[in-house]
Amino acid sequence: MVAVVEPASARRETVSSAPPLLSVRNVSVRFGGIVALDGITFDIHGGEIAGLIGPNGAGKTTLFNCLSRLYIPNDGDILFEGKSILKSPRHEIPTIGLGRTFQNVALFDRLSVLDNVKVGCHSQSSSGFLATALRLPGVAAEEQRITERAWELIEFMDLRPFAALPAGPLPFPIRKRVELARALAASPKLLLLDEPAAGLNHEEIGVLEAQIRRVRDLQKVTVLLVEHHMSLVMAVSDKVVAIDFGRKIAEGTPAQVQRDPEVIKAYLGTGAET
Amino acid sequence: MATTMTTETPANGGAAAETVPLSGLRRPVSKWIWLGVIFAALLPLIGGQTGLISNFYFLQLSLMIVYSIAVLGLNLLIGFNGQISLGHGAFFAVGAYVTAILIDRYEMHYLATLPPAMFVCFVIGYLFGRPALRLEGHYLALATFALAIAVPQFLKYRHFEPFTHGVQGINIFKPDPPFGMPLSPDQWLYLVVLACAIVMFIVARNIVQSRMGRAMMAIRDQPLAADTMGINSARTKSITFGISALYVGLAGALHAIIFEFVSPDSFRFELSIAILVGAVIGGIATLSGAVIGGFFVQFIEKYADALTKWVTSTVHLPIHLEPWTIYGIVLIVLMYTMPMGIAGGLASLWRKIRPPG
Numbered sequence: 172m173v174a175v176v177e178p179a180s181a182r183r184e185t186v187s188s189a190p191p192l193l194s195v196r197n198v199s200v201r202f203g204g205i206v207a208l209d210g211i212t213f214d215i216h217g218g219e220i221a222g223l224i225g226p227n228g229a230g231k232t233t234l235f236n237c238l239s240r241l242y243i244p245n246d247g248d249i250l251f252e253g254k255s256i257l258k259s260p261r262h263e264i265p266t267i268g269l270g271r272t273f274q275n276v277a278l279f280d281r282l283s284v285l286d287n288v289k290v291g292c293h294s295q296s297s298s299g300f301l302a303t304a305l306r307l308p309g310v311a312a313e314e315q316r317i318t319e320r321a322w323e324l325i326e327f328m329d330l331r332p333f334a335a336l337p338a339g340p341l342p343f344p345i346r347k348r349v350e351l352a353r354a355l356a357a358s359p360k361l362l363l364l365d366e367p368a369a370g371l372n373h374e375e376i377g378v379l380e381a382q383i384r385r386v387r388d389l390q391k392v393t394v395l396l397v398e399h400h401m402s403l404v405m406a407v408s409d410k411v412v413a414i415d416f417g418r419k420i421a422e423g424t425p426a427q428v429q430r431d432p433e434v435i436k437a438y439l440g441t442g443a444e445t
Numbered sequence: 446m447a448t449t450m451t452t453e454t455p456a457n458g459g460a461a462a463e464t465v466p467l468s469g470l471r472r473p474v475s476k477w478i479w480l481g482v483i484f485a486a487l488l489p490l491i492g493g494q495t496g497l498i499s500n501f502y503f504l505q506l507s508l509m510i511v512y513s514i515a516v517l518g519l520n521l522l523i524g525f526n527g528q529i530s531l532g533h534g535a536f537f538a539v540g541a542y543v544t545a546i547l548i549d550r551y552e553m554h555y556l557a558t559l560p561p562a563m564f565v566c567f568v569i570g571y572l573f574g575r576p577a578l579r580l581e582g583h584y585l586a587l588a589t590f591a592l593a594i595a596v597p598q599f600l601k602y603r604h605f606e607p608f609t610h611g612v613q614g615i616n617i618f619k620p621d622p623p624f625g626m627p628l629s630p631d632q633w634l635y636l637v638v639l640a641c642a643i644v645m646f647i648v649a650r651n652i653v654q655s656r657m658g659r660a661m662m663a664i665r666d667q668p669l670a671a672d673t674m675g676i677n678s679a680r681t682k683s684i685t686f687g688i689s690a691l692y693v694g695l696a697g698a699l700h701a702i703i704f705e706f707v708s709p710d711s712f713r714f715e716l717s718i719a720i721l722v723g724a725v726i727g728g729i730a731t732l733s734g735a736v737i738g739g740f741f742v743q744f745i746e747k748y749a750d751a752l753t754k755w756v757t758s759t760v761h762l763p764i765h766l767e768p769w770t771i772y773g774i775v776l777i778v779l780m781y782t783m784p785m786g787i788a789g790g791l792a793s794l795w796r797k798i799r800p801p802g
Contacts (some may be wrong), residue, residue, distance in 0.1 A: 239673050265675035277670035279663045281730070289656075290663045294675025296656050300684050303655035304648045314655065357675065 190253060192217045192393050193238075193361055198247035200233055200417075207233040209417040210247070215361070215410075220387055220394045222408035222425070224401070226437055230417040231397040232274060235365050238395075239271045240264050251361070265294035270359030272350045274366045274397075280339030284330055284349050287338050288321040291356025295320075324352040327389070328382070344375050351382070355390055362386065364396040368403050376400060380407050405429065413437070474650075485639055489632035500631040505743065507631070507638045507703045511696045513739025514645050516723040517732065518692020523721075524730030525653060526685045527665030528574075529582065532589030533693045534717030535596035536566045540694030541701035541712065542600060545615040546608050548702075555620050555702050559641070562698035563691045570690025574683035593717040600709040614708025617701065634703045641699060645692060650732055652688070661685055662730075693720070719746060726779055728786025737787045745775060 191214035200208040208230045215221045225231050236242040238249060240261040249256050251267060259267060270291075279287050296317055298310045325334050328348045333341060338349055347367065354362055367383070368376050380403055386392050398404045404411060405425040413421040413434045421431040428434055488506075492498030519533050543562040547553040573592065580588055600609050609615070622633035652658045660681050663671040672678055701707045723742040728734025749772035757766045783790030 241669070241673075260677075261672050262675050262677045265673065271673055273670065277667045279666035279670070281666055282659065282662055286659055286662075290659050290671070290674050290676075293656065293660060293663075298656050300652065300657050300688065303657045304652050304688075306651050310655065317656065353674070 189216060191215060191250075192219075192252060193395070194250040194253075195234070195238075196248045196250065198234070198237060198244045198249060200230075200237060200242060201245050206417050208237070208244070208414075211414065211417070211419050212247075213412045213419065213422055215393060215395055217360070217393050218387070218391075219409045220383065220396070220407055222404035222411040223395060223397045223414065224399075224404055224411060224428075224434075225414040227399075229414045229437075231414065232365060233417075234414070235271065235363055235397055238363055239269065262294075265357045265359065268358075268360035269363065270354040270357050270361070271363035272347075272354050272365055272367065274369060276343070276346045276350050278338040278346055278349055278353070281337055283335050284338050284341070285321055285325065285334045287349055288324055288352045288356050289317050291324075291353035292317045292320055294357045320356060324355050327355070327385075328352040343370050347371070347379075348382075351386070355386065355392065358390075359392055361393045361395060364394060364398075366397055366399060368398055368400040376403055379403070383407050482639075482643060486636065489628055489635060494627075500629050503629070503631040503635045504703060507635045508700070509739050509743035510635075510638045510642045511699045511703070511739070512720070512723060512742040513736050514642050514699070515693045515696035515720050516727060516738035516742065517645065517649055517735035518689045518696065519720050520724045520727075520729060520732075520735055520738070521649060521652070521661075521692065522685055522689035523724055524734075525658065525665065526661040526682060528577075528682060528686065529586045530589040530686075530689070530717075531586050531721065532591070532593035532717050533689070533720050534712050534714065535589075535592045536570060536690040536693040537697035537700070537716060537720070538596050538600065538707075538709075538712035539569060540566050540697030541707045542609060542615075542697075543694070544698035544701045545617055545707040548617045549615045550608060555617075556637070559695060559698050563695050566694025566697075567687040567691040570694075571683050571687030573690075574686025575679075577686070578679050578682055590714075590717075593714050597709040597712055600712075609709075612709060614706060614711070617705055617707075619705050620702070631703075638699050638703065641695065645695065646732060646735075649692075653732065657681070722776070726776070726786055728788030728790075731786065731788040731792075734786050734788035741787075746772060749775065 193215040195211055195213050198208055198211045199206070211230075211234060223231050223234065233242065237244050238256075240256065240259065243257065251269060254267075256264065256267065256269070279290060282290070296313050298307075298313055301307070302310050322334075325331055328351060330345070330348060330352060333345060333349070338346060341349070347370075351364075351367075364383070367379055371379060383394060383396070384407065387394055396404070396408075408425055411421075411423065411425050411428040412419060413428055413431070415433070415437040420433040420437060421428045423431075488498065489503070492502075515533070515537060518536075519530060522528050522530055522533075540562040543565050544555070544558040547558040547561060548555055577585055577588055599605070601612055602609075603611070605611075619630040619634065621630055622628045626633065628636075653661075660671065660676045663674065663676060664678050664681060668678060697712075704711075719742050723738030724735070725738075726741050727736070727738025750768050753766050753768055753771045756762070756771070779787065785793070
């Protein structure tokens, strides 16, 4: 291992002393004979913005899918606030505080933007079929709470003009913002962003960078992003983990990772020179 | 219901919110719908007492409402949850038989048979929906198709004959209106059916415009993302299947009461298709579409055959029209002109012609 995590990063001195929020322990995933992830280990501390980088096919999305329980690792464990998430069923992952967005934006296309964000509140609410069918006491109050939370996030992501429109036909950058609002609706402690910059132009990436910071600072959410766009990752992250061929090749501050010879080799010198 | 409109709009956004129809919000039921319901409830007084509407037409209207309830139930499953069923006629049959057996053999009051009929259908629907979770699209369609074919045969099964009377079916008698009300049995049952329909539509609306309704639609649109939002897909889908079966079972039970007769051959496979056609033609994923769908099932189907014969005999066409020709033509034309169903078609027409502002 070439790069070593320094106990106190230049930007956030206090985080490393607290127990990590997310702890990925020796995680391996194999699809048949192909090793997608090979003993990945890293920690993320509360309040950080962490970037996960690596060339195409390095295993970034596979790791993300393990974190949201879409895949089960063959080996290793994933601890969130000290508890393994691998025993929880998939639909309980948001309840324990993990939210995510998808690389290709997975919105509920026929629902309005507002309803999409309301679905994001699902894990934070509890009325069942019988209660909602009969409008039992408490349902209206909960619906009001959901509606208020959804509007709050629609305002936060500047989506008011689109609130009533079906999400399907909206332009791609807007859809990305809707997805972010939907993920935030569950008040996650850790937000996983899968390639948030993909499909955005230069200007939109600038907006995104500010939005990610605002998410961390205003919504008090720790962020882990997978990203190809190097300048975004380097600008926004407190800490970067680089993987290649399923193995971790570097970990540290953006400056450290950028200088790392393994990373430079993996990217053939490109990307790291921002 | 109208009191639960909850959105707080900031002062500067108020104007925008008024011009944009916020479809995601819980809107009060339009006053036109309530006027229509009141008019429908007063029909026995207006039409019946003046003699303008015969008992036969009240029976027809009752059947239309019954089919609306069935179409609504199937629509909850197909339109709002994205699960297909070609076999909901089976639940119609089960609901009808539960009611008929309870009245015939256990001499229960006809209204008291409705909750058991709904309950039995919910349980069967839930239990069927549970293993059917593994099936998607065409495969689910095939499994439900098998259900529609199997149930009539079950009803003919020899060892069930003490209950079902086999192929002969069960005769029950039309109840008289209570408290000596000045109504004919057909008029009274029309009111009973209408009341059931109103309750069931309100319940459906409550579900659809709530947390669970959004979960149903989220599963329909993006199953994987629905999971990561914390929606228990397996549970939501099988309960939706049960609720849908409950609706269709209630429709079957009411059908048995107003028709005074059940037999295995009343619930053939065609019935499942008729309900499905009603749901699609009326408008998938709309509640109002169910009323149109019920109308379509009851009237277009019944009269298309007669109309075909009438056209053949009066207009001397150079071609020979088979029975059902007009039904088929109507279906094709409707699907071409209104792919979103009649309710969807009318809604988009209204958006085009409504006065500006």
